[in-house]
Amino acid sequence: MKKPIAIKVNNLSKTFVIPHEKITSLRSAAITVFKKKGYEEFEALDDVSFEIKKGEFFGIIGRNGSGKSTLLKILAGIYTPDQGSVRVDGLISPFLELGIGFNPELSGRDNIYLNATVLGMSEKEVDEKFDEIVHFSELGRFIDQKLKNYSSGMRVRLAFSVSIHANREILLMDEVLAVGDNNFQSKCLEEFRKYKSMGRTVVLVTHDINVVRRYCDRAMLLRQGKIVSIGDVNKVTDQYVFDNMSDEEKRLLEEEKYRVKKEAEEKARREREDKIKLAKAKKEQLALEKKKIEEEKKAKAEKERNRFVEITKVEFLGKEGRDKKVFETGEKVSIKIKYKVIKPYKELNFGVGLHAVSGGQIFGYNTQMDDIEVQDNKTELTLAFDSLPLLEGEYFVNIACWGAVEQSHYDFKPNYATLKFFAKGRKGKYRGFVDIPHKWLDS
Amino acid sequence: MKKQHENYQELIWRLAKTDFKLRYQGSILGYFWALLKPMLTFTVLYFVFSSIFNPRNSDGVSTYSLELLVGILMYSFFAEGTGAGLSSLMSKAQLVTKIYVPRWTIILAATINSAMIYSMNLLIIVALFAIKGFLPEWQAVALFFLFSFFIYILIVSFSFIAAPLFVKFRDLSMIWEVLLMIIMYASPIIYPLVTLPAKYHQLILLNPVAFIVHFTKESLIHAHYADPSQYLIFIIMLIAFFVSSIFIYQKMIKRVAENM
Numbered sequence A: 001m002k003k004p005i006a007i008k009v010n011n012l013s014k015t016f017v018i019p020h021e022k023i024t025s026l027r028s029a030a031i032t033v034f035k036k037k038g039y040e041e042f043e044a045l046d047d048v049s050f051e052i053k054k055g056e057f058f059g060i061i062g063r064n065g066s067g068k069s070t071l072l073k074i075l076a077g078i079y080t081p082d083q084g085s086v087r088v089d090g091l092i093s094p095f096l097e098l099g100i101g102f103n104p105e106l107s108g109r110d111n112i113y114l115n116a117t118v119l120g121m122s123e124k125e126v127d128e129k130f131d132e133i134v135h136f137s138e139l140g141r142f143i144d145q146k147l148k149n150y151s152s153g154m155r156v157r158l159a160f161s162v163s164i165h166a167n168r169e170i171l172l173m174d175e176v177l178a179v180g181d182n183n184f185q186s187k188c189l190e191e192f193r194k195y196k197s198m199g200r201t202v203v204l205v206t207h208d209i210n211v212v213r214r215y216c217d218r219a220m221l222l223r224q225g226k227i228v229s230i231g232d233v234n235k236v237t238d239q240y241v242f243d244n245m246s247d248e249e250k251r252l253l254e255e256e257k258y259r260v261k262k263e264a265e266e267k268a269r270r271e272r273e274d275k276i277k278l279a280k281a282k283k284e285q286l287a288l289e290k291k292k293i294e295e296e297k298k299a300k301a302e303k304e305r306n307r308f309v310e311i312t313k314v315e316f317l318g319k320e321g322r323d324k325k326v327f328e329t330g331e332k333v334s335i336k337i338k339y340k341v342i343k344p345y346k347e348l349n350f351g352v353g354l355h356a357v358s359g360g361q362i363f364g365y366n367t368q369m370d371d372i373e374v375q376d377n378k379t380e381l382t383l384a385f386d387s388l389p390l391l392e393g394e395y396f397v398n399i400a401c402w403g404a405v406e407q408s409h410y411d412f413k414p415n416y417a418t419l420k421f422f423a424k425g426r427k428g429k430y431r432g433f434v435d436i437p438h439k440w441l442d443s
Numbered sequence B: 001m002k003k004q005h006e007n008y009q010e011l012i013w014r015l016a017k018t019d020f021k022l023r024y025q026g027s028i029l030g031y032f033w034a035l036l037k038p039m040l041t042f043t044v045l046y047f048v049f050s051s052i053f054n055p056r057n058s059d060g061v062s063t064y065s066l067e068l069l070v071g072i073l074m075y076s077f078f079a080e081g082t083g084a085g086l087s088s089l090m091s092k093a094q095l096v097t098k099i100y101v102p103r104w105t106i107i108l109a110a111t112i113n114s115a116m117i118y119s120m121n122l123l124i125i126v127a128l129f130a131i132k133g134f135l136p137e138w139q140a141v142a143l144f145f146l147f148s149f150f151i152y153i154l155i156v157s158f159s160f161i162a163a164p165l166f167v168k169f170r171d172l173s174m175i176w177e178v179l180l181m182i183i184m185y186a187s188p189i190i191y192p193l194v195t196l197p198a199k200y201h202q203l204i205l206l207n208p209v210a211f212i213v214h215f216t217k218e219s220l221i222h223a224h225y226a227d228p229s230q231y232l233i234f235i236i237m238l239i240a241f242f243v244s245s246i247f248i249y250q251k252m253i254k255r256v257a258e259n260m
Helices: A026-034 A068-076 A108-118 A123-137 A152-164 A182-197 A209-215 A233-283 A287-306 A425-429 B008-024 B032-049 B064-091 B093-097 B103-132 B138-168 B172-185 B198-204 B208-222 B228-259
Strands: A005-019 A039-053 A057-061 A083-088 A170-173 A201-206 A218-223 A226-232 A309-317 A326-328 A331-341 A349-356 A361-366 A380-388 A393-402 A409-422
Touching: A005 A068, A005 A201, A039 A068, A039 A083, A039 A201, A039 A218, A039 A226, A057 A068, A057 A182, A057 A209, A057 A233, A068 A083, A068 A170, A068 A201, A108 A123, A108 A152, A108 B008, A123 A152, A152 A182, A170 A182, A182 A201, A182 A209, A201 A209, A209 A233, A209 A425, A218 A233, A226 A233, A233 A287, A233 A326, A233 A409, A233 A425, A309 A393, A309 A409, A326 A331, A331 A349, A331 A393, A361 A393, B008 B103, B032 B064, B032 B103, B064 B093, B064 B103, B064 B138, B064 B172, B064 B208, B093 B103, B093 B228, B103 B138, B103 B228, B138 B172, B138 B208, B138 B228, B208 B228
Parallel strands: A057 A201, A057 A218, A170 A201, A326 A409
Antiparallel strands: A005 A039, A005 A083, A218 A226, A309 A331, A331 A380, A349 A361, A349 A393, A393 A409
C-alpha cells in the first residue's frame, strides 16, 4: 500500500533581489532609478521538486546559503514562490521559531493565549488545553507573573509547551528550534519523534548530519538551490560529507596559496628591514652595531654549517596518490618526507608524530624505533599506512630528524600540517579518535 | 492549501486586545488616558481659539465647544488609526517573518485599537452634549455613526497600502506625520468652514477628512444636511479607494517577508 503524500513540491523556484545598498528610504530609491543596475539576483531555489509522505521524519541538509531555510519558509507560507507549486495535505505548523508573539510585559497566562492563537488554535481549544500546557511547562506557580520575570529557560519551556499542544499534522522545524542547551534539544527531538509515532509528519532543516542520521527516515541534500541527493539517509549524508570534503580541500588549497604569498612578502620585508638597519648602522658609524649584525649573520651561518639535514617538504598522499590535507576514515595514507643532506651523517633518525587537535597523541614513530637505517645518499623517505582508521576530526603532524640521540635534532617541524578526517556511513557516528575493528556477540 | 487559522476573528481580536492592554499597562491612570488625551487637547484648543471663532446655532447658542470636540475626536481617530496601521507590520515583524498568519489580520488588529479608543471617546461627546442640554436629530446621530464608519474604512484602506509600503520605505512614517498635520489644518476642525471664503469650500471638501468632519458637524449641531448626491459621490469614491487598496495590498504583500 502506498503511503499518502503530505507535501508535494513541483518545480519550485525562488529568486531574491538583493539591492547593492538596501533601499529603505525614498531618497535612495530615487537615486537608484538613475543607476543602471542597483541590485543582484540570487537564485535561492532552482526548480526543486520532491514529495514527503505522511508520517515521515524528513531531513533537509545543506550548507549555509543552500536554500534550505528559504524552502522551509515557502512551505510555511511566509515566502511566495516565483514559480512552481506547493501542495500540502493536512494542517501545517506555520512557525519556524518558538514563542512567536511573546511579550515580556504580559503574564505567562496571556502569553499562552496570544502565542497559541497566533499558532492557529482557537480560544476554546486553548481553554481546554490550558492546564495541560501549564503542567507540561512546569510553570504552575509562575503562570500569572509577567514574562519578563521568567528566566530564559522558563520562557523556552513555556514556548515549547504551547507549540507541542498546537496539534499540527505537519511540523516544520528549523534548526533555530533546536537551540538552547543539549538537554532541551534532545527533549525537543524526542518530542518530535513521538509526533512521528502518532503518524504526523516532521520536516527538519539542519546542517547537523548526526541529527539527521539519528532521527530521519529520509533526507534531502540541497546545494545552491538544487537537490543534489534525496532518499536514503545514509546515502544523502555521505554525499554531504563528500561534498564538504572536496569543499574543504579547495578551501585549504586557497589558504595554502595565501600563506605562501604572505610568507614571501614577510621574507622580503625582513630583508628590506635588515638592509635599512645595516645602512643606518653604517651611516652612524656604529661599528658595534655593524659587528653585531655581522656576528648574527655569522652565527646563523655557523648553525647552518652544523646542520646535517634539512627537511625540505612533506607530502601527504591519499588513495589517489595526490598531496592533500583531507582524508576519509580508513583511507590509504603515505607521508612522504623530502630532505636534503647538508653534511653526510651515518645515524639519521626521522620521526613522525600525529596528535589530535582536541588533545592527545595518536602515534609517534621514528626510524630508530623500527630499526630502519636511513641512507644519507637518498632524498626521500615514506611512512606508509595501508589504512589510517582515524575518526572524524582534525589532527596535526610533527616531523623531526635527529642524530644518534633524540636530544639534539637537526631539523624539527612542529605542527607541520593539520589533517582533516571525514567519516562516512556508520563510522560517522563513532566517537573517539580511532576506528578499531570490533564486533558485538550475544551469549 | 488548507486554512491555517479557522477563525481569523479570534486572531484579530486577540492581537487587538493585547495591544490595547499593553498600551495602558504600567501607567497609573490606565485606560483613562484614552479619554484624557483628547480632552486635554480639546481644553487647550478651546481656550486659545474660542475667542476667535464663535459660531452660533439658529437659536443663538454658542456651539464652538461642541464643534471643536467632534472635530478633534474624529480627526484623532483618523490620525491614530492610520499611524497604527502604517507601522503595524513593521512593529510585528516577528509575526511576518517567522510564522505565517494572514498579514491583513495584523493590519486590521492595529486599526481596531484606535476604533476601540474612539468608541470610548464617544462618552465625552455624549457628556458635553448633555451638559450643553443639546439634543441632535436622530437622522444626524445615524449619519454620525455612518461617518465614523467611513473614517474607519479610510483608515483600513490607507493601512492596507501603507503598511506593506512602509516595510520598504521607512521614511513613510515621517512623511505621513507631516501630511497628517496638513490634513488637520486643511480640515474645518479648529475653525468653522464658513470663516473661509466660499470659493475655497469645494477645494477644502475634496479632503475626505474635511468632508466627514464638516458634514458631521453640520448635521449634528446645525441640522443642515448636504444634498444626497454629494454623500453618494463620497461613498462611491470611498468604495473605489477601498477596493483598489485591496488590490494594491495583494500585489505588495507577496514579498513583504523578504523586504523586512
